[in-house]
Amino acid sequence: MTDLPIIVIGGGPAGSCASALLARQGHSVVLLERERFPREHVGESLLPASIPILQNLGVLDEVKRAGFTVKRGATMIWGADREPWSWHFSETNASNPTSYQVWRPEFDAILLNNARRAGVDVREGRQATGVVFDDAGTAVAVRCHSTDGASTDGVSFNGSGAETELPARYVVDASGQGGLLSRQLGLRQWDDFFRNLAVYGYYQGGENLSPPDDGNILIESQAGGWLWHIPLRDGWASVGAVVDAATGQQGIRELGPLGFLESQVAAAPRLADMLASARFVSGPEVLRDWSYRCKSLHGPGYILAGDAGCFIDPLFSSGVHLALTSATLAAAAVTSALDDPTIAEPAGQVYQQLYYKEYGHFRELARLFYSSNRTADSYFWEARRLLDNDPSLTPRQSFVQAVAGQPARGYERAVLSHGLAPAAFGNSVAAVESERQRRQERGLPQDFPLRLADGVLLQRQPVLSDDRFVWGVGLVTDGHPEGLPCSALVAQLLARLNGRRTATDAIADLCNGMDPDAIRQVEPAARQALQILYVDGAITT
Numbered sequence: 297m298t299d300l301p302i303i304v305i306g307g308g309p310a311g312s313c314a315s316a317l318l319a320r321q322g323h324s325v326v327l328l329e330r331e332r333f334p335r336e337h338v339g340e341s342l343l344p345a346s347i348p349i350l351q352n353l354g355v356l357d358e359v360k361r362a363g364f365t366v367k368r369g370a371t372m373i374w375g376a377d378r379e380p381w382s383w384h385f386s387e388t389n390a391s392n393p394t395s396y397q398v399w400r401p402e403f404d405a406i407l408l409n410n411a412r413r414a415g416v417d418v419r420e421g422r423q424a425t426g427v428v429f430d431d432a433g434t435a436v437a438v439r440c441h442s443t444d445g446a447s448t449d450g451v452s453f454n455g456s457g458a459e460t461e462l463p464a465r466y467v468v469d470a471s472g473q474g475g476l477l478s479r480q481l482g483l484r485q486w487d488d489f490f491r492n493l494a495v496y497g498y499y500q501g502g503e504n505l506s507p508p509d510d511g512n513i514l515i516e517s518q519a520g521g522w523l524w525h526i527p528l529r530d531g532w533a534s535v536g537a538v539v540d541a542a543t544g545q546q547g548i549r550e551l552g553p554l555g556f557l558e559s560q561v562a563a564a565p566r567l568a569d570m571l572a573s574a575r576f577v578s579g580p581e582v583l584r585d586w587s588y589r590c591k592s593l594h595g596p597g598y599i600l601a602g603d604a605g606c607f608i609d610p611l612f613s614s615g616v617h618l619a620l621t622s623a624t625l626a627a628a629a630v631t632s633a634l635d636d637p638t639i640a641e642p643a644g645q646v647y648q649q650l651y652y653k654e655y656g657h658f659r660e661l662a663r664l665f666y667s668s669n670r671t672a673d674s675y676f677w678e679a680r681r682l683l684d685n686d687p688s689l690t691p692r693q694s695f696v697q698a699v700a701g702q703p704a705r706g707y708e709r710a711v712l713s714h715g716l717a718p719a720a721f722g723n724s725v726a727a728v729e730s731e732r733q734r735r736q737e738r739g740l741p742q743d744f745p746l747r748l749a750d751g752v753l754l755q756r757q758p759v760l761s762d763d764r765f766v767w768g769v770g771l772v773t774d775g776h777p778e779g780l781p782c783s784a785l786v787a788q789l790l791a792r793l794n795g796r797r798t799a800t801d802a803i804a805d806l807c808n809g810m811d812p813d814a815i816r817q818v819e820p821a822a823r824q825a826l827q828i829l830y831v832d833g834a835i836t837t
């Protein structure tokens with residue numbers, strides 16, 4: 297049984313990342329990829345949040361050597377003001393102030409080869425057609441066939457279209473938008489807010505923005521939707537238009553995909569200028585209705601990562617980041633499940649919460665951006681306007697917590713200064729911010745007993761520790777429904793906040809019995825932890 301491999305379906309960023317990390321753990325891993333690499337793929341603009349993951353995978357130097365365009369931030373023509381405005385990663389991310397605009401066939405091949413080097417048995421030209429479950433509902437095998445008749449892996453397929461069944465110890469579905477398991481199990485829930493369509497292609501020989509923004513992605517809104525321009529190396533640029541699905545289909549029927557893309561470019565004056573001397577070199581491709589979330593991301597013997605689990609509108613270039621992040625967490629969940637079957641289900645739950653949370657952040661942000669663009673009186677923007685009395689507008693506390701308390705920078709804050717965010721959202725952010733400000737200025741109350749705020753609780757749960765989930769303690773708050781992992785020390789300190797002890801009493805009780813050296817270290821750290829949690833509203837008087 298334990299000799300069976302983990303089978304990973306799909307060799308995109310999610311599959312390559314998860315399989316490499318699992319192989320590093322000493323697991324035997326087989327990856328099935330239906331294409332032969334390099335293969336084409338949209339989604340060139342990376343976020344700096346992916347850089348540490350690329351480093352951990354050991355591919356960052358190779359990515360640097362590939363000579364991809366260095367991306368410093370984003371430039372937008374969006375909102376009330378038609379002047380372009382830029383923001384730079386350096387404003388929010390001191391350790392990784394840049395990212396890359398990659399050529400996906402090459403970037404994805406770097407990741408897949410890295411998985412191979414880590415010991416993954418990568419089988420290209422192998423399409424998975426279904427996951428086999430046993431009577432107890434556990435995934436136990438993957439059915440697949442050869443897409444090009446070649447049998448380079450010693451598995452014989454009796455003629456074209458013939459299938460074979462590969463027994464699996466665990467299945468990781470990283471099949472992208474194809475979503476093998478989500479289709480088989482009926483898990484996908486489409487997002488009505490983002491019924492959009494994208495038509496995109498590649499141009500060469502146009503202009504980029506002026507330095508220092510020449511590596512930025514440009515996002516330009518227009519009456520019918522918005523367009524992206526991603527500067528790639530060798531003078532290439534990825535250019536795409538996002539429009540309403542129904543309007544786009546009609547436009548494509550009338551003008552053809554390229555004619556329609558050109559009509560959208562013509563409606564975006566800044567982008568049209570940049571492409572004036574460019575020629576169209578590749579495409580166009582059309583993709584529609586692509587925002588969704590699966591109602592479950594794990595089950596006995598299987599887990600979904602990357603686009604196979606969730607996909608959100610590309611406005612914030614979040615796809616590869618979500619793929620790599622979810623794959624890293626999925627690999628940890630699989631490792632823990634194989635180590636200790638009692639943690640499998642709860643670790644899967646925490647994995648799901650963490651992926652939903654990261655996904656939800658980009659979703660709320662995109663909704664807010666769409667709804668705050670009131671520059672054009674058009675069907676597209678009208679249909680995507682959130683009204684102040686719309687119950688779905690109520691900003692989730694976690695999102696407000698994420699945007700509040702930061703200086704005016706980053707996408708989150710930009711919508712408040714450049715867009716026309718609904719008043720309810722602005723008021724809610726202002727309320728959270730002023731409460732944080734008040735607590736910050738007042739400092740941790742010294743003379744009043746402290747307790748956990750209403751709705752906040754400490755619970756035993758799986759927490760991430762390096763490359764796996766282990767049993768630990770999480771602090772569940774409005775902003776962290778998944779449970780913020782607490783060190784043992786902080787958990788012990790918080791357990792002492794029973795509404796009868798002041799901060800000083802709780803810290804003294806915690807230090808009781810420790811030697812003086814330990815007390816000297818623990819005291820300030822404990823006080824600082826209480827101060828942070830007080831400002832965050834997790835503890836109160």
Ligand SMILES: Cc1cc2nc3c(=O)[nH]c(=O)nc-3n(C[C@H](O)[C@H](O)[C@H](O)COP(=O)(O)OP(=O)(O)OC[C@H]3O[C@@H](n4cnc5c(N)ncnc54)[C@H](O)[C@@H]3O)c2cc1C
Binds near residue numbers: 343
């Ligand atoms: C219009 C648009 C623009 C985008 N722009 C950006 C952007 O600028 N930045 C960004 O970060 N993201 C962007 N994205 C999102 C990004 O492309 C994806 O989120 C990312 O590629 C997800 O990685 P993945 O590994 O989950 O899936 P994929 O990269 O799609 O990889 C899945 C792999 O699985 C293989 N496969 C599928 N089915 C099977 C099967 N049955 N058997 C075997 N193999 C299979 C496929 O061939 C593929 O290689 C964009 C998406 C769209 C639609």
